[in-house]
Amino acid sequence: MATIELTLSTPALLFSTASxxxxxxxxxxxATAKVIRDLHAEYRTNPKSLNxxxxIEQIRSLQFRVRLIRNMQFLGVSSLFLSILCMIFIYLEYQSMAGWVFGTALFMQAGALxxxxxxxxxxxxxxxxxxxDMEHVLGHQSTVRRLRDVLTWKNRKTNR
Structure with missing residues (x-):
């Protein structure tokens, strides 16, 4: 395994990225928490609605996304903490330990990403x-836009 000489500025590079x-x-x-609150309020206005x-399915999906975001935050904060720990090891001249801690910090940041x-x-x-539910409207607009583009292209070609 190749040895890398880490300086105090090396783990400091992760600070701006992590921030x-x-x-x-x-x-x-x-933003996700606000959407969950809004959907919950909508649910409470009419609890017996078929809608x-x-x-409920939207809220479940959003709850899953909140858990993912929590995990991203945990990995990001852990990466930042390990960068600080790496700087301490560099200061104490424990290069081998600093290298392992820095590598772990990089992997945590990659995991968050x-x-x-x-x-x-x-x-x-x-x-x-x-x-x-808007597919028919959006599809129609796309068709109209494509037709307009084709007609514009044909007009340019005939005017030459």
Whole structure:
């Protein structure tokens, strides 16, 4: 195994990345929590509505996303903590231990990013389901737009 000489500035590079990630994760958490509260309020206004089955499923999906975001935050904070610990080991001249701790911090940050990608794909699928009742309208607009583009192209070609 190759040895890497870590300086105090090496783990410090993770601070800015971790800070931005945590800010993004917190914003996601806040937005998701607001949607859950809004859906819960909608559910409570009419608990016997047939629409509540959809609301309950949406809330379940959002709860899962909140758990994912919590895990992303945990990994991000842990990565930040390990970066600090790595700096302490570098200061105490425990290079081998600093290398292992820094590597673990990198893997934790990579894990947070991987969970983030997964959460984004779940979010996109939820939006597709939410907009599925507008498919005929959106499809029609797309067809009209394509037709307009074709006609514009043909007009340009004949005017040459």
């Amino acid at each position: 931005l990630l945590l800010l993004g994760f917190t914003n996601r958490f806040t 509540n089955i959809v609301l 991987a969970i983030s990608v997964y959460e984004i794909t779940i979010s996109i699928e939820a939006l597709k389901i939410e907009l599925s």
